[in-house]
Amino acid sequence: xxxxxxxxxxxxxxxxxxxxxxxxxxxxxxxxxxxxxxxxxxxxxxxxxxxxxxxxxxxxxxxxxxxxxxxxxxxxxxxxxxxxxxxxxxxxxxxx
Amino acid sequence: xxxxxxxxxxxxxxxxxxxxxxxxxxxxxxxxxxxxxxxxxxxxxxxxxxxxxxxxxxxxxxxxxxxxxxxxxxxxxxxxxxxxxxxxxxxxxxxxxxxxxxxxxxxxxxxxxxxxxxxxxxxxxxxxxxxxxxxxxxxxxxxxxxxxxxxxxxxxxxxxxxxxxxxxxxxxxxxxxxxxxxxxxxxxxxxxxxxxxxxxxxxxxxxxxxxxxxxxxxxxxxxxxxxxxxxxxxxxxxxxxxxxxxxxxxxxxxxxxx
Numbered sequence: 001x002x003x004x005x006x007x008x009x010x011x012x013x014x015x016x017x018x019x020x021x022x023x024x025x026x027x028x029x030x031x032x033x034x035x036x037x038x039x040x041x042x043x044x045x046x047x048x049x050x051x052x053x054x055x056x057x058x059x060x061x062x063x064x065x066x067x068x069x070x071x072x073x074x075x076x077x078x079x080x081x082x083x084x085x086x087x088x089x090x091x092x093x094x095x096x
Numbered sequence: 097x098x099x100x101x102x103x104x105x106x107x108x109x110x111x112x113x114x115x116x117x118x119x120x121x122x123x124x125x126x127x128x129x130x131x132x133x134x135x136x137x138x139x140x141x142x143x144x145x146x147x148x149x150x151x152x153x154x155x156x157x158x159x160x161x162x163x164x165x166x167x168x169x170x171x172x173x174x175x176x177x178x179x180x181x182x183x184x185x186x187x188x189x190x191x192x193x194x195x196x197x198x199x200x201x202x203x204x205x206x207x208x209x210x211x212x213x214x215x216x217x218x219x220x221x222x223x224x225x226x227x228x229x230x231x232x233x234x235x236x237x238x239x240x241x242x243x244x245x246x247x248x249x250x251x252x253x254x255x256x257x258x259x260x261x262x263x264x265x266x267x268x269x270x271x272x273x274x275x276x277x278x279x280x281x282x283x284x285x286x287x288x289x290x291x292x293x294x295x296x297x298x299x300x301x302x303x304x305x306x307x308x309x310x311x312x313x314x315x316x317x318x319x320x321x322x323x324x325x326x327x328x329x330x331x332x333x334x335x336x337x338x339x340x341x342x343x344x345x346x347x348x349x350x351x352x353x354x
Contacts, residue, residue, distance in 0.1 A: 011182075011235065014160060030157035030353045034180035034208070034236075036252050038154055041353070073252075075180075075208040076235050 003089030007033075011076030015048075015085040022053045024086070033077035040072045044082065053090060057083040100201040108326035109314065111142040114188065117149035117175045122340035124195055124258055125178055126332055131197040132256035138202070139326065140317060142310060143193035145186055148172045150275055151262075153181040153249065157353050166274045176350050177260075181236060181249035184262045185272040192298070192310055195260040203257055209234050212248050215259040219246075222316035226302050226309065238263070243296030264297040265306045 003015045011033040018025045027048040047067030060083035130136035152161050161183045203211040213232040223230040233239040238246040246263035
């Protein structure tokens, strides 16, 4: 499943994921944004993996926020934008 | 750490023979590290390309961004760089690419947005001297009334900032669109559905040979910030060649974001 969100004033935020037993699996965040350090990408993927398929944007935002340390710098991407891209992937399904 | 200014540093210029895409990726990694440790003073590197390439951003999905079959058909190597940002389509002679390696003190206290504009202010001035009224378009583009000219990306690591920019000198837009997958969502806030229309290259805007544009840029940097002619050291080149093979040419790195 694939979802894209162009963050207003930011960059393109893309999520690819599968669903296993109504939970997010194989979550892959990507896009043309900036993240420091780059290891934060894997931290965010791991934080989203296992979230329930019916998690709303607020829950997904919180999951990302709590997983990343205060040292992580985001430019052109945000926990909220990632949550929107996840919801779009879940809504649009495999053919989107 | 005190904020430093351009003139507090002894800037070095590296502008050497054409090099392979993977070696360029590795040189950015090695030279950022060398400036971070203080073994090298801050440096401007102008790239010359030995082969066509698609350079994708650190966080971009390989399969979402690149049509691998089209890239192979055109003999275009696909590489992943260390910084974020978007994909670039490179053909030798069609782009002007440079990297700036500086201590983080140069951008201390600046926001991301401010630091991008600060690192490229000399280029905006050089373009003005060439008759192009250009400006910074947040987050990371240099643009003019005619369209986008360049895209910038930064990576911060080990006390140093890597700031690199690719400017369009000329462009084969049809080939670019064959090789890069440019999604509808990406274009949703650009006011056009034609990616080709978004770029207005320097060749048509200046009427000058690429070498003349580069010479003007170097002269402007030298006048504003000071610049000594330098070359790659043997150990820097050896480190970069090893890293190009072990990391940047590897499938694991290229497909790190599949």
